[in-house]
Amino acid sequence: MSDQVAHFIGGAPVAEGPLFPVHDPVTGAVVRQVHEADRATVDRAVRAARAALPAWAGLSVAERAQWMRRLADAIEERFEDLVAAEIADTGKSITQTRTLDIPRGAANFRSFAEIAAQRPDSAFHLPGVLSYTVPKPLGVVAVIVPWNLPFLLMTWKLGPALVAGNTVVVKPSENTPGSAAVLAEIAAGIGLPPGVLNVIHGYGGSSAGQFLVEHDGVDAVTFTGESRTGSTIMKSVADRVKPISFELGGKNAGLVFADADLDAAVEGCVRSVFTNGGQVCLCTERLYVERPVFEDFTARLAERARALVFGRPQDENTTMMPMISAEHRDKVLSYYDLAKADGAKVWAGGGVPSFGDDRDSGYYVEPTVLTGLPAGSRVNREEIFGPVCHIAPFDTEAEAVALANDSEYGLAATLWTTGLDRAHRVARQLEAGLVWVNTWYLRDLRTPFGGVGLSGIGREGGVHSLDFYSEPTTITIKLGEADG
Numbered sequence: 118m119s120d121q122v123a124h125f126i127g128g129a130p131v132a133e134g135p136l137f138p139v140h141d142p143v144t145g146a147v148v149r150q151v152h153e154a155d156r157a158t159v160d161r162a163v164r165a166a167r168a169a170l171p172a173w174a175g176l177s178v179a180e181r182a183q184w185m186r187r188l189a190d191a192i193e194e195r196f197e198d199l200v201a202a203e204i205a206d207t208g209k210s211i212t213q214t215r216t217l218d219i220p221r222g223a224a225n226f227r228s229f230a231e232i233a234a235q236r237p238d239s240a241f242h243l244p245g246v247l248s249y250t251v252p253k254p255l256g257v258v259a260v261i262v263p264w265n266l267p268f269l270l271m272t273w274k275l276g277p278a279l280v281a282g283n284t285v286v287v288k289p290s291e292n293t294p295g296s297a298a299v300l301a302e303i304a305a306g307i308g309l310p311p312g313v314l315n316v317i318h319g320y321g322g323s324s325a326g327q328f329l330v331e332h333d334g335v336d337a338v339t340f341t342g343e344s345r346t347g348s349t350i351m352k353s354v355a356d357r358v359k360p361i362s363f364e365l366g367g368k369n370a371g372l373v374f375a376d377a378d379l380d381a382a383v384e385g386c387v388r389s390v391f392t393n394g395g396q397v398c399l400c401t402e403r404l405y406v407e408r409p410v411f412e413d414f415t416a417r418l419a420e421r422a423r424a425l426v427f428g429r430p431q432d433e434n435t436t437m438m439p440m441i442s443a444e445h446r447d448k449v450l451s452y453y454d455l456a457k458a459d460g461a462k463v464w465a466g467g468g469v470p471s472f473g474d475d476r477d478s479g480y481y482v483e484p485t486v487l488t489g490l491p492a493g494s495r496v497n498r499e500e501i502f503g504p505v506c507h508i509a510p511f512d513t514e515a516e517a518v519a520l521a522n523d524s525e526y527g528l529a530a531t532l533w534t535t536g537l538d539r540a541h542r543v544a545r546q547l548e549a550g551l552v553w554v555n556t557w558y559l560r561d562l563r564t565p566f567g568g569v570g571l572s573g574i575g576r577e578g579g580v581h582s583l584d585f586y587s588e589p590t591t592i593t594i595k596l597g598e599a600d601g
């Protein structure tokens with residue numbers, strides 16, 4: 118990939134539109150310049166996707182699944198290029214990028230190839246009547262994705278959308294165009310039919326993102342990002358009643374009971390609070406700990422937070438990454454300030470680290486552990502999307518459930534207990550699309566994934582993704598002497 122990133126339309130690079138810079142979050146330096154799509158470029162991409170649709174939709178599922186496997190293989194061949202592109206844009210650690218972000222990209226294509234190929238046909242029989250369902254693609258799908266897990270989240274939508282016979286126009290985040298640009302090269306390299314996968318770059322509102330979702334040639338929108346953006350996109354597509362699938366924000370709770378394996382709970386919460394700098398919609402920002410272990414747990418989590426390693430991304434021991442942008446760093450720091458102003462006790466962090474080198478111009482914040490805030494504090498109610506959690510004590514199971522459910526969001530919850538009965542009982546009462554017990558972010562790509570409330574609409578994952586990316590036509594045939 119060159120330092121200037123072009124769009125990928127109809128199987129070829131298209132370098133049109135003004136250039137905008139992408140910054141390395143580690144140092145703030147400009148890493149690349151990217152072309153911004155205007156309405157004309159967006160139109161060109163949507164037309165390319167539309168032109169490719171009949172032939173792509175006309176392939177059998179087995180043929181499209183074979184293309185998905187080829188994409189997965191080619192991702193593995195370009196593995197280190199993708200790792201480098203992702204690190205340059207996000208400042209992620211090489212260890213995480215090599216073990217999570219890029220392998221999941223290949224797995225997203227491979228899994229949906231298998232899931233689609235094995236999907237049973239549905240046929241229903243009444244006496245003298247046969248009804249069966251033919252899944253058809255939605256058409257041209259707009260894929261709008263954020264910067265926190267750029268390759269993972271983009272491919273999570275592309276795998277099922279493409280294998281279901283849709284053609285797509287992807288708009289990666291303006292902060293992280295790199296891995297999408299490499300994927301475009303990969304698609305061209307394996308000879309994926311031109312127009313099946315198109316990538317346009319640019320900003321969201323009043324730019325490429327908005328122009329894409331509003332385009333009359335776009336049949337459906339799948340989006341991951343902030344809840345407010347989801348609401349804006351919903352309004353943009355309301356007149357055309359376009360199908361939408363939204364994975365939005367979270368303000369996820371973790372419950373630690375006194376009977377938990379405390380070592381495992383502390384380590385699990387280190388992961389659930391601080392992974393990816395806390396910039397995952399699944400991260401825990403509210404922890405509730407049963408009073409007998411509250412002080413001990415909090416002290417241990419704070420100690421682990423202070424021990425996280427702010428190395429360079431390329432250092433395999435690095436465990437803490439920067440925020441994506443100066444703007445996002447300032448947003449996270451504004452919550453640290455608010456917490457202090459509201460009287461929080463700061464057990465760890467609360468500010469910015471100092472390095473004495475070029476990372477001082479980067480977008481780092483300290484991993485932070487807070488206690489002492491009321492449930493109504495904005496710090497406890499709004500998605501911060503940084504390496505921070507607030508911990509509060511609870512006395513009864515019922516209180517723990519009520520505290521966890523006291524949120525407009527409902528994406529993921531985490532539960533730490535050795536009580537099997539309690540695990541089942543509490544998990545069912547939590548108002549969240551995903552509940553993890555004694556673990557966090559353990560994924561089976563066949564399971565439904567998504568949230569309730571401000572956390573989204575619909576579920577993706579396994580056949581749930583295929584259901585969203587297809588439109589079923591039910592065909593009913595009178596075979597003989599049936600009535601009607």
Ligand SMILES: NC(=O)C1=CN([C@@H]2O[C@H](COP(=O)(O)OP(=O)(O)OC[C@H]3O[C@@H](n4cnc5c(N)ncnc54)[C@H](O)[C@@H]3O)[C@@H](O)[C@H]2O)C=CC1
Pocket residue numbers: 261262263264265288289290291319320321322323325326327328330341342343344346347349350364365366367397398445448500501502
């Ligand atoms: N999954 C999550 O929970 C995420 C939450 N966030 C939160 O959102 C805040 C803002 O981050 P952003 O990157 O601005 O997130 P965002 O939700 O605004 O952006 C996500 C994607 O949507 C696009 N977009 C934005 N406005 C659009 C519009 N009107 N029409 C079509 N596309 C549009 C963006 O260009 C980007 O590709 C962050 O500070 C963070 O707190 C950000 C990313 C993911």
Ligand SMILES: O=C(O)/C=C/C=C(\O)C(=O)O
Pocket residue numbers: 265266270273341342364365396397398399560566
């Ligand atoms: O699909 C996954 O494994 C992760 C999903 C994470 C998000 O949707 C997010 O952070 O926005």
